[in-house]
Amino acid sequence: MSRDPVLVVYGSKRGGTAEIAEWIGESLRAAHVPAQVRAAREVHSLEGFGAVVLGGALYTGRWHRDARRFARRFARQLRERPVWVFASGPLDTSTDDGSDGNAFGAKAVHKCANRVDARGTALFGGRLEATARGFPASAMAKKNAGDFRDRSRIEAWAKEISARLG
Numbered sequence: 800m801s802r803d804p805v806l807v808v809y810g811s812k813r814g815g816t817a818e819i820a821e822w823i824g825e826s827l828r829a830a831h832v833p834a835q836v837r838a839a840r841e842v843h844s845l846e847g848f849g850a851v852v853l854g855g856a857l858y859t860g861r862w863h864r865d866a867r868r869f870a871r872r873f874a875r876q877l878r879e880r881p882v883w884v885f886a887s888g889p890l891d892t893s894t895d896d897g898s899d900g901n902a903f904g905a906k907a908v909h910k911c912a913n914r915v916d917a918r919g920t921a922l923f924g925g926r927l928e929a930t931a932r933g934f935p936a937s938a939m940a941k942k943n944a945g946d947f948r949d950r951s952r953i954e955a956w957a958k959e960i961s962a963r964l965g
């Protein structure tokens with residue numbers, strides 16, 4: 800097994816995707832794979848990391864800017880390492896079967912994943928709190944608030960990663 804830690808990085812606006820990244824980090828460590836979790840915009844080098852899991856929230860059909868920038872900035876280094884990509888978005892259970900479901904923006908995520916030769920890409924449900932402030936989130940929250948992140952599915956995905964790194 801590679802001794803270098805896995806870097807789990809995320810772009811998140813309202814914290815839901817950041818928490819998914821933490822769950823992934825915890826699952827990797829539980830499988831004896833060292834992992835560090837960071838906000839994508841705070842990472843300035845991939846040196847010392849053996850693999851990367853890059854995730855971002857979906858907003859208006861786009862992957863979070865920090866995730867896109869990270870993929871662009873480190874494209875070459877990412878292609879030299881095992882990489883997995885995820886996105887969190889739909890406020891429903893449509894991705895629970897492993898498909899892209901109603902994830903508006905999934906295409907852009909797959910495109911980015913291809914560019915960095917990702918070994919796997921997963922789309923997860925999102926979370927929008929009923930108390931979300933600011934427009935249009937507050938208006939959306941009136942109809943679509945809820946937590947659609949399936950933690951056990953996310954942990955199973957992380958376990959697959961640890962098995963492939965092992």
Ligand SMILES: Cc1cc2nc3c(=O)[nH]c(=O)nc-3n(C[C@H](O)[C@H](O)[C@H](O)COP(=O)(O)O)c2cc1C
Nearest residue numbers: 811812813814815816856858859860888889925926
């Ligand atoms: C204004 C707004 C736009 C959104 N646009 C999309 C979208 O285009 N596609 C999608 O799948 N989810 C969309 N969502 C759902 C978010 O991706 C979901 O709430 C996600 O969990 C947010 O992650 P974060 O808490 O890490 O910011 C949108 C949510 C809001 C509030």
